[in-house]
Amino acid sequence: MFKRVFIVFSTFGLFCSVLADGKTYPIVERDAIEEIEERGKNAEPIIKKKIEDAQNRFLNSTGEPLKPATKSYSYSIDPSYTVDRDIYYYDENTRQWKVLYPKGYKINPIDYITGFTPDIVVYNPCNKKESDFVENLIRNNPLNYMLVTTGCPVKNIKSNFQVFLLTKELKDKLKLKETVSVASIDKKNKVIVVKVYAVKGGR
Known part of the structure; x- marks a missing residue:
């Protein structure tokens, strides 16, 4: 041709x-x-x-860095935010654009969660103590968790489950500083609860 x-x-x-x-x-x-x-x-x-x-x-990617926790603690995050402009929607009945959320309206994304959301577990799989801790944590219900890794090159990660690298966006939104951190959604109080566990024994 x-x-x-x-x-x-x-x-x-x-x-x-x-x-x-x-x-x-x-x-x-x-x-x-x-x-x-x-x-x-x-x-x-x-x-x-x-x-x-x-x-x-x-x-060789390791995700955003976090340091091992030296003590256990927890904190809550209010994911609400205020819209800085009017949010419109199109009304099919009147064929007009109408305001759905006016400027200044406070939105909490948790209000719109209807299905199951897994807890996010952030840890360093190259840290043997942390790896063992997480395996024991998720042992009975592994599908209830999403594993996010930090500080360990991808080539060195050994896991029977799907894992994700910690991104800056997730680190900032959950205000993560230390491992092991477990983030879960408290629908009743409309907050994200982050529990930080100090795993004894070092690396």
Whole structure:
């Protein structure tokens, strides 16, 4: 298919050269497929290197850093926020835009949670004591927890469960500073409760 296309273009180029002054000139063209293949071969090591670099960066990722807790404690977070502008919705009946939440309205996302939400467990799986603590914590109901890791390169994580790296956004929202931290939603009081456990024994 490609050869046919390039042959047509070569013929068209020759035709245009004839129209120009009535004379024909030799057109020296490199085989397009050869050129594409050569460029592909030249690009292969570059692409391979980029993929390897990306893989290495990921495998060495440790998530946002936290330090091990030296004492156990807990705190609550009110996730409410105030809207800084009117929030509108479209009313299908009147075919008009109406205000859903006026500027200054306070919204608590917990009010809109209807289903089950797992507790978030943040720990360092490279810390043997923390890893054992978390395994014991989730042993009976592993599906009730979401595991988030910090301080341990991905390549060194050994877990039978799906794990996530701690992001700056999650760290900031939950005001996390130490491990092991377990965050859960208290629907009755409409707050997020974070319990911090000091795991004895160090790393």
